[in-house]
Amino acid sequence: MNPLNFSDNIIHLRHKKKITQEQLADFVGVTKASVSKWETKQSLPDILLLPKLATYFDVTVDELLGYEPQLSKEQIQKIYRDLAAAFAELPFEEAMEKSRDYVKKYYSCYSFLFQVCSLWLNHFRLAEGRGRQAEILTAISDLCRHIITDCNDMGLCEDTVILKASVDLQLGKAEEVIETLEEILNPYRLSTQSDGVLIRAYMLQGKQGEADRFTQMSMFLHLMNLAASATQYIIIHSDDLSICEDTIWRIENIIKTYHLEHLHPNVVAGFCYQAAIVYSMHNEKKKALNMLKRYTDAVDYLLTGENLTLHGDDYFNQISGWYEQLDIGSDAPSDKRVIREGAIQVLNHPAFALFEENDEYQNLKHILKRKHKV
Numbered sequence: 001m002n003p004l005n006f007s008d009n010i011i012h013l014r015h016k017k018k019i020t021q022e023q024l025a026d027f028v029g030v031t032k033a034s035v036s037k038w039e040t041k042q043s044l045p046d047i048l049l050l051p052k053l054a055t056y057f058d059v060t061v062d063e064l065l066g067y068e069p070q071l072s073k074e075q076i077q078k079i080y081r082d083l084a085a086a087f088a089e090l091p092f093e094e095a096m097e098k099s100r101d102y103v104k105k106y107y108s109c110y111s112f113l114f115q116v117c118s119l120w121l122n123h124f125r126l127a128e129g130r131g132r133q134a135e136i137l138t139a140i141s142d143l144c145r146h147i148i149t150d151c152n153d154m155g156l157c158e159d160t161v162i163l164k165a166s167v168d169l170q171l172g173k174a175e176e177v178i179e180t181l182e183e184i185l186n187p188y189r190l191s192t193q194s195d196g197v198l199i200r201a202y203m204l205q206g207k208q209g210e211a212d213r214f215t216q217m218s219m220f221l222h223l224m225n226l227a228a229s230a231t232q233y234i235i236i237h238s239d240d241l242s243i244c245e246d247t248i249w250r251i252e253n254i255i256k257t258y259h260l261e262h263l264h265p266n267v268v269a270g271f272c273y274q275a276a277i278v279y280s281m282h283n284e285k286k287k288a289l290n291m292l293k294r295y296t297d298a299v300d301y302l303l304t305g306e307n308l309t310l311h312g313d314d315y316f317n318q319i320s321g322w323y324e325q326l327d328i329g330s331d332a333p334s335d336k337r338v339i340r341e342g343a344i345q346v347l348n349h350p351a352f353a354l355f356e357e358n359d360e361y362q363n364l365k366h367i368l369k370r371k372h373k374v
Contacts, residue, residue: 005066007041013057013064014039027056070109080115087123095123096136103143110151117143117163125342140167158184216318223258224267227251231271234278241282248275261298263313269298273346280351289360292347296364299343344368 014024021035028035028049037043045053054064071079079102086095099116106112117140124136144164148157161184165177195218202211230251237243251271255261261268272294279288312319347365355361 006044006064007039009064009066010035010053011039013059017057024056028052071106071112073111076112076115079112080119083116083119084123087119087126092123092126092128096120096127107146108150110147110153110156113143113147114156114160114163117147117160117167121163121167134171137167137171140164141171213318213322216312216316217322220263220312220316220319223254223260224264226254227260227264227267227271231274234274238278238281241278241284244275244278258315259313261294261301263311263316263319265298265302269295269302269343272298277349277351280354283354285354285358288352289355289358292352292361292364296343296367299339299368303339 010024014021021039022032025032025035028045030045030049034043034045038045050061050064054061057064083095083099083102086098090098099119103113103116120136120140124133124140127133127136141164144160144167147160148164151157151160161180165180168180169177195214199211199215199218202208202214230247234244234247237247255268255271272291276288276291276295279285279291311323344365347361347368352361
């Protein structure tokens, strides 16, 4: 049945039941002409007749109307790609309105709403002015609260709690974030140490493939989390160059060993960017420029050809399949144009003011503008 296509659905159901328009009209208590008008899209039945029609055809009212409040993973992926493209191509408010229409239409499809929250979070900085950006963040937080309150999927609710905390932090609600996450992310909880238990259980059951896939995903995610946490660590210790350099050296070796600049260039870009800020703060110009070049290279790789698609490699050869199982598939969360513009903007950080007259620094900006011009 086609979504919200009552006329075609009635025709389909009537033919399936092998009855005439007149027989259906007699059962419902209307004229044959009324049924004919329903099927030719000239009119719709009275709302009170819908339960009677649904009962007669042994379907739900939603099925009768063709309304599908739940989207398939493939549908979510397509809508997400369309909306991400809209934020790249249309005025921000027009893209927001388009996405809001989908939210209203699928307000009980919580996996889709979660992706909309992620979409808005990835693009809210395109809104004009900090006040409007704060409004978008508040809207994300409210939508997250709707998911957490009404969704019965515990895993999705837990993910939404984390997403909401990220949004609330940007809204300056640090105390609320601490209260929410302090217990969930307690490193002493057994849930943070459960990966090995599941892997061993798979192996005891002879499920070598499942054990292999889960182990790869666990290793990969721990590597990503390590790089992300190290980025925060050098922010915390930005005044102490020795700690920062020790951290940078360690993470650089991990990036090189596991080829993270190709597996997840976004995480590497974030790390190199923060390292460049720290080096600039300590007037280590050569090291800062080197990190900015590494940042530009990561963004360049991310935006080149098919690399915008999340993928694995010869070592992490199960990761691509894992990405495909995500609701938005292996596509990156933002359109290339949005990523490119964001990359250019971050190079204007005040910490890099000392490079304004530096030709190498200006060239890095030109590379992003020229090589990825849309």
